[in-house]
Every structure is written in structure tokens, then in C-alpha cells.
Amino acid sequence: MTPLDVNFHKTALVLIDLQQGIVASSNGQEVVEKAVRLVRLFREKSGFIAFVHVDFHDGADRLKPATDQPVPVIQPPDGWAEFVPELGVRPDDYVVTKRQWGAFFGTDLDLQLRRRGIDTIVLCGIATNIGVESTAREAFQLGYHQIFVTDAMKTYSQEEHEATCRYIFPRIGKVRSVGQFMTEAGGAE
Numbered sequence: 001m002t003p004l005d006v007n008f009h010k011t012a013l014v015l016i017d018l019q020q021g022i023v024a025s026s027n028g029q030e031v032v033e034k035a036v037r038l039v040r041l042f043r044e045k046s047g048f049i050a051f052v053h054v055d056f057h058d059g060a061d062r063l064k065p066a067t068d069q070p071v072p073v074i075q076p077p078d079g080w081a082e083f084v085p086e087l088g089v090r091p092d093d094y095v096v097t098k099r100q101w102g103a104f105f106g107t108d109l110d111l112q113l114r115r116r117g118i119d120t121i122v123l124c125g126i127a128t129n130i131g132v133e134s135t136a137r138e139a140f141q142l143g144y145h146q147i148f149v150t151d152a153m154k155t156y157s158q159e160e161h162e163a164t165c166r167y168i169f170p171r172i173g174k175v176r177s178v179g180q181f182m183t184e185a186g187g188a189e
Helices: 020-025 029-044 109-115 128-141 158-172 178-184
Strands: 011-016 048-054 094-098 120-126 145-154 174-176
Touching: 011 029, 011 128, 020 029, 029 048, 029 120, 029 145, 029 178, 048 109, 048 128, 120 128, 128 145, 128 158, 145 158, 145 178, 158 174, 174 178
Parallel strands: 011 048, 011 120, 048 094, 120 145, 145 174
Antiparallel strands: none
């Protein structure tokens, strides 16, 4: 395992879809608890944090491709896209609203990271093989170094989570647990 050399002035924490509707529907409280530890560390080290959530303006902006396994379209309840309160998102925090799986396409995330000289992202969130993996693939194609905190993410089945963590992430970045990241990045554990 290649050691981490985390420079918090050039590294951003990117949290994917830790919003009330998704966390509740995926029993994601453990992911939130681990993500909170990362948020605290990045705040202590003055690192950049991007809070990413998916939301829709009027529903016409949703992806609607023809698929063999269509996703049911439901009207999300009020508060669905709001970040879980445990994250402590502040009014001056950087928030990305995406309308598809990945956090880069159609947003200014890449622009904001580059303007700050950030070349490395730490990824976590829900769902491992959807929003997180899509963002990771986009980041890889854009040339970012990546660190995947795999116990601070989950998806709809253990099999899907493990497939992404085992076969995709090691090919495009470094894979760590929260504890490993905190220790290697110089955070109190």
C-alpha cells in the first residue's frame, strides 16, 4: 500500500449525497458518523470541503434513458435533498447540486477545485457504485489523485459495494478506512 502524503491545502473532501432522503432510505447513519469525523478533520486542517447533493428543479431535469431496470420516478418528500444535520453544513460552505450521478458533469466542481489549486480528492458517501463511483470516474478522467474512504460509503448491497471497492477504486486511486486515513493524514484518532 502506497503511503498517503496529504497536503490539506491541495486536498478536498467530497461528500456524495449525504442528504436526508438518501441516508434515510439506505440506513446510512453509520456512513454519516464516519463522514462527520472526516469533516471535523478537514475543518481542523483548513481543508476544502464540497458537500454534494442531488436535487431536481421540476423533474424535467432528471435523467430518463431507456433501461432494462428503470428507476421508479417518485416525487421526493419535503427535505429530501437537505443535508443531514450531523454534517454541520454551514451557510458559507461550498455546496454542489447535481442532477445526475456524478458530481462533476454539469456543475462547477472542477472549476472550483482547480481555482484553489486542489489536485487530490477524498471521496465518501452514498451510493458507492452510483454517485461515488461516477464522481470517481469523472475525477480520474480529469486527472485528480483520489483517496476512497470505503467504510464511509455504502450502497444497496454488500456485493455491489465490494465490487466497486475491490475492482474499480484501486485502479484509479488509493483505498483506505476512516481510521487509516485519519492516522496517515495526521488527524487525531
